[in-house]
Amino acid sequence: MTRLSVWTVRTALLYLGLGFLLGALMLLQKGLPLDPGLLRLLPLHVEFVLLGWTLQLAMGIAFWILPRFSQEPRYGSLRLGWSAYLLLNVGVLCAGTGQWLGISPAVFLLGRLAELLACLCFVLHAWPRVKPTGG
Amino acid sequence: MPRLTRYFIKTALLYLALALVLGLLLAARAAFDLPAEFAAFSPVFFHVLMVGWAAQLIFGMLFWMLPKYSKEQPRGNEPLAWSAYILINVGLVLRIIGEPMNTVQAEWNLGWLLVVSAVLQLIGGWAFILTAWSRVKER
Ligand code: HEM
Numbered sequence: 001m002t003r004l005s006v007w008t009v010r011t012a013l014l015y016l017g018l019g020f021l022l023g024a025l026m027l028l029q030k031g032l033p034l035d036p037g038l039l040r041l042l043p044l045h046v047e048f049v050l051l052g053w054t055l056q057l058a059m060g061i062a063f064w065i066l067p068r069f070s071q072e073p074r075y076g077s078l079r080l081g082w083s084a085y086l087l088l089n090v091g092v093l094c095a096g097t098g099q100w101l102g103i104s105p106a107v108f109l110l111g112r113l114a115e116l117l118a119c120l121c122f123v124l125h126a127w128p129r130v131k132p133t134g135g
Numbered sequence: 136m137p138r139l140t141r142y143f144i145k146t147a148l149l150y151l152a153l154a155l156v157l158g159l160l161l162a163a164r165a166a167f168d169l170p171a172e173f174a175a176f177s178p179v180f181f182h183v184l185m186v187g188w189a190a191q192l193i194f195g196m197l198f199w200m201l202p203k204y205s206k207e208q209p210r211g212n213e214p215l216a217w218s219a220y221i222l223i224n225v226g227l228v229l230r231i232i233g234e235p236m237n238t239v240q241a242e243w244n245l246g247w248l249l250v251v252s253a254v255l256q257l258i259g260g261w262a263f264i265l266t267a268w269s270r271v272k273e274r
Pocket of ligand 1 (some may be wrong): 019020023024050093185252
């Protein structure tokens with residue numbers, strides 16, 4: 001497993017943990033009303049579990065497991081991979097907290113833009129690695 | 136394929152089928168003007184699909200495919216991984232029963248089902264994260 005995969009998969013696991021925590025707090029509130037404000041965590045929960053966990057895990061595993069090249073750089077462009085990782089996490093944090101706290105819509109927009117750029121970097125990284133093994 | 140992986144994946148496949156049935160019910164409600172109570176299944180539908188199917192399938196595959204923890208304990212802390220499987224599934228089943236009932240029949244006071252469900256799923260999720268964490272490493 002490359003260092004990039006270790007970071008990406010571990011960050012995905014952290015988001016899974018946080019996403020489950022937020023979900024559990026909301027479910028708790030639905031069963032035993034404590035503070036209606038807990039339900040406002042919904043957009044943060046959705047952002048964390050769908051993009052922070054599911055998408056990020058898929059990216060991390062792809063960095064690891066897609067066919068490598070027989071010559072260096074064997075994992076393709078790691079710069080694109082790291083950019084995808086950084087942009088995705090800036091995006092998830094901005095889009096998630098932007099919606100949750102209801103701060104300026106520009107933060108939410110910036111988050112979505114970072115997520116889009118992350119996906120572009122990921123596609124550019126993965127595209128040449130989707131190939132027959134070897135070569 | 137380890138036994139726990141088979142359990143995770145086969146359970147995930149059952150949830151996939153259930154999710155599609157729930158999705159059909161939700162679509163039928165709109166199409167045939169069925170009682171509004173059917174909409175109470177909407178969050179259950181999402182979570183049967185995303186926790187029951189997607190996350191559980193991923194957990195099964197990770198337990199199988201992640202780098203080995205050690206020669207003696209290739210899959211890391213197996214009892215912890217089994218407890219994750221049990222907690223997540225008991226928790227999710229309680230949610231499937233409790234969430235629509237709590238919405239439709241609030242006077243039955245079934246909110247405690249959701250509280251137990253939330254705690255079980257949370258501990259189960261975190262237990263899986265703990266077992267997976269130490270296996271995510273450079274070789
Ligand atoms: C990978 C796992 C998960 C995914 C992908 C996921 C996804 C979602 C999505 C998309 C929604 C929005 C649904 C809507 O707008 O109607 C949602 C809402 C919610 N989720 Fe999750 N979720 C996950 C895990 C969990 C867990 C483990 C819990 C509880 C322990 C939970 C509790 C909730 C609650 C209480 C809501 C609000 C439901 C409502 O609108 O009443 N989620 N989740």
